Amino acid sequence: MGNPSSDGDDYVEVVLSLVERIPWGRATTYGDLAEVVRERTGTGGPRQVGRVLSMHGGGVPWWRVVRADGRLPAHNEDAARQNHLAEGTAMLGPERVDLRTAGWDPHDSDSPNRP
DNA sequence: ACCTTGACCTTGG
DNA sequence: CCCAAGGCCAAGG
Numbered sequence A: 001m002g003n004p005s006s007d008g009d010d011y012v013e014v015v016l017s018l019v020e021r022i023p024w025g026r027a028t029t030y031g032d033l034a035e036v037v038r039e040r041t042g043t044g045g046p047r048q049v050g051r052v053l054s055m056h057g058g059g060v061p062w063w064r065v066v067r068a069d070g071r072l073p074a075h076n077e078d079a080a081r082q083n084h085l086a087e088g089t090a091m092l093g094p095e096r097v098d099l100r101t102a103g104w105d106p107h108d109s110d111s112p113n114r115p
Numbered sequence B: 001a002c003c004t005t006g007a008c009c010t011t012g013g
Numbered sequence C: 001c002c003c004a005a006g007g008c009c010a011a012g013g
Helices: A006-023 A030-040 A044-061 A077-087
Strands: A090-091
Touching: A006 A030, A006 A044, A030 A044
Parallel strands: none
Antiparallel strands: none
16 A cells, blocks of 8 residues: 655655665666666656765765766765775776676566676 | 656667 | 767656
8 A cells, every 4th residue: 555645755665675685795776776777766867866866966976876887976985985996896997887797687686696 | 747766677789 | 098979768947
C-alpha cells in the first residue's frame, strides 16, 4: 500500500536505500540506478538521482555512484577519490573507476556479480 | 506557462 | 582522447 505522505519523499527513500546496498569497493552508475528506481517509482532519470544525492546523500556512500564512463561525481571528485583509495576500488586512472571489474548492477542487488 | 539550471547519457566528428 | 550537440527529467525563478 502506498505511503500517501508524498511521492517525492518516496523517490528519495528508494534511491538512498539502493545506494546503501552498493558493496564496499564496488560502484554503480547514475543511469543504471535511475533505471531501477524508475521501475519502482515510475519516474525520474539520471539527473534526478544526482539531485537526490546532492541534497540527501550525506548519510550514504554517494561516492560509489559514478558516471556512465566511470568518472567520479562532478562535484566532489576529490573526496570520492580518497574513499575509493581507502576501499581499494579497482581504478583505471586517478579519476576513473574500472566498472568492468568493480561495476555493481543494482538490478542484481541480491546476488554477487562481475567477479 | 516559459526559461534556466543541473552530482546525466549517447552519438558523432 | 578531446570536444560539441541533442536528448532527457524534474525543480525553481
